[in-house]
Amino acid sequence: MSTATSKAAAPRFALSGDVMQTLYRVLAVVLLCLMLTALSDVFLTANNILNVLRQTALLFLLASGLTLVILTAGLDLSIGANVALSGCLAASVMTLTGSPLLGVATGIACGTVIGLANGVLVTTLRIPSFIASYGMMWMLTGITYYYMAGETIHGFPPGFRQLGSGHLLSIPMPVYVMVLFLAIGALFAQRTIWGQQIYAIGANPVAARLSGVPVERRLVLVYTMSGAMAGLASLIILARINSAQGDIGEELTLPAIAAVLVGGASLFGGSGTVAGTLIGALLLTLVLNGMNLLQINSSWQPLATGIIILLAVWIDTRTRRVGE
Amino acid sequence: MKYLVVSLTAALTALWSGSAFAEGETIAVFTKNLTNPYFQAVRVGTETAAKTLGVKVIQYVPTKPDSIPEQLSQVEDVIVKKPDAIVFIPVDYKALVPAVEKINAAHIPVTNITDRSAAGDFVAFVGADDYSIGLAIGKRLLTAIGGKGNVIILEGVKGSLTSTNRVRGFTDALKDFPNVKMLASQPGNFQRLNALQVMENLIQSFPQIDGVLAANDPMAVGAIEALEAANRKALVIGINGSREAVDLIKSGKLLASGDFNGFIQGCIGTEIAVRNLRKQPTPKEVMLKPVVVDKTNFAPYETPVEQRTCPTLEQITSN
Secondary structure, eight states, rough: HHHHHHHHOHHHHHHHHHHHHHHHHHHHHHHHHHHHHOTTTTSHHHHHHHHHEEEEEHHHHHHHHHHHHHHHOOOTTTTTHHHHHHHHHHHHHHHHHHHHHHHHHHHHHHHHHEEEEHHHHHTTSSOOOOHHHHHHHHHHHHHHHHHHHOEEEEEEOEEEHHHHOOOOOOOOOOHHHHHHHHHHHHHHHHSSHHHHHHHHHHHHHHHHHTTTTTHHHHHHHHHHHHHHHHHHHHHHHHHHHHETTTTTTGGGGHHHHHHHHHTTTTTTTOOOOHHHHHHHHHHHHHHHHHHTTTTTOOHHHHHHHHHHHHHHHHHHHHHHHOOO | HHHHHHHHHHHHHHHHHHHHHHSSEEEEEEOOSSSSSHHHHHHHHHHHHHHHTOEEEEEHHHHHESSSSHHHHHHHHHHOOOSEEEEEEOOOOTHHHHHHHHHHHHHHHHHSSSSSSSSSSOOEEEEEEEEHHHHHHHHHHHHTTOEEEEEEEESSTTOOHHHHHHHHHHHHHTTTTEEEEEEEEEOOTTHHHHHHHHHHHHHHHOOOOOOOEEHHHHHHHHHHHHHTTTTTOOOOEEOOOOHHHHHHHHHSSSSSEEOOOOOHHHHHHHHHHHHTTTEEEEEEEEEOOEEETTTOOOOOSOGGHHHHHHOHHHHHHHO
16 A cells, blocks of 8 residues: 555656566566476467467457556456457448448447446446446346347458458567557556556545546546457457457456456556556466467366466565565 | 337337237247357247247346356246246256256256256257267368378367267267377367467467367367468368358368257257147157268258248158
């Protein structure tokens, strides 16, 4: 708590603290990479690294918007359901009109509107974010299932597919999108007044309000941004799997929350960074990559996943204590 | 808003007239989820059969896919409403046994389809077994790659009966082909995005992949996309015989799909339930033969399920 309040009071010190924190997380990822390099001769190849980054991009995009929400001590449980509805609507608009541009616009607009609705529920109606977004999740899931009626939509225009499976200078397109939003997210959170206000709200909402931060408006902003990122993530999924089904986002919510928290953010708000979330997303993606490359038996994979995540966070907290 | 009110009124009227003026028996149908096209086909099958037989079906589907507690409470609700018969797919073949026992205790005749319940009294079981389909479609792929080369298996959800039996079919098919090497067998959880990522990872390890055996169609789609993006060529098979799979078979991207025929299971399950109510003889078990849908026989599968007609019990049991 003391670090959180110092953050609100003196952003410049908080920044270096956050950088240190991110570096500790990097250590856990580096250790995991060293282990995988020793065990698999294909792990440390340019192809596999690009492959891992491409897979990380999706989880990061989803988790980056969520990071802002968690910074305010809120939670958005509707992102997976948001991905499903935004993705399915985008897919059907694209199939009906044949226009990738309209599809992209639909996906992002749908995600944004859902995020805005979450923000209104949390601020105007004063429903706790966990409940508001949980209710939203059910409504979105219901609408998606009704709309899709168990069908799938598949086959999108090649131009749109580039967003997921295309390359530029032999680097996959999703990686560029990830880097772009990493830059935007980090700059927004660390270098703008709005970003600092978001940290302040998470650290102490009363103090933030008293010092003139428009708390409600900033909260609506973070939920809207989280929704918009879910809309964007749904487009990357469509472009990658070339199809849409009512359950496409289902198993993404928990990993996205995990990516943010493994990345160092606190559910109590006020601490965490977008860069940290990238490390979290990378770690979770590396676990799957490693298990596939080493061909760990499917019976052992869930257990292995759990152990690696706990180990990584433990190494991080240990080293940080030594550092202090 | 006006439209909403109008359609709500219309829906209510339909519900009212449905319950007040329907002729014939009422049958409650339980399926696992609203997302998998397979169960949609089952539901359409039950409704198509109901129309011909002059009965009314009510669908019960958990809003959270495959939710055990939700299906349990739906069963409890249905027992109170006392339909004439039940057509039942348990979301879990073991966990729903207590629910089946409650149905039995309430003396509502119940027909089990698709996934065989571990216990309970049933009028009949209608299904196609996962193992035979896995075996048949597995052999189709292994023959197509010329009986030699490297293959990958994409498993479904670990621990699910469906995945276990399909994968057992695949591995038994491999026994007939000693020159085929199984490079890896990894879980894709029946999900297309999962399968895509697993396949992308496996492509890193193996420079030569000749065939992919996916335990359902969505995972086959994930594998196809991963292979295409990496400029690799391999033959891929899936299971479900979904419309999406048929389109991919037509365009040559998917070699074949094992047909589980939810539509026919829905038809026959309903017919048996009705025959039992009308004191006509019924078989204790109907196992549908595994069908491999490929380039030579996909035509009938292009008809949307809504427009298909139900085969009769005689047609199914005679051949």
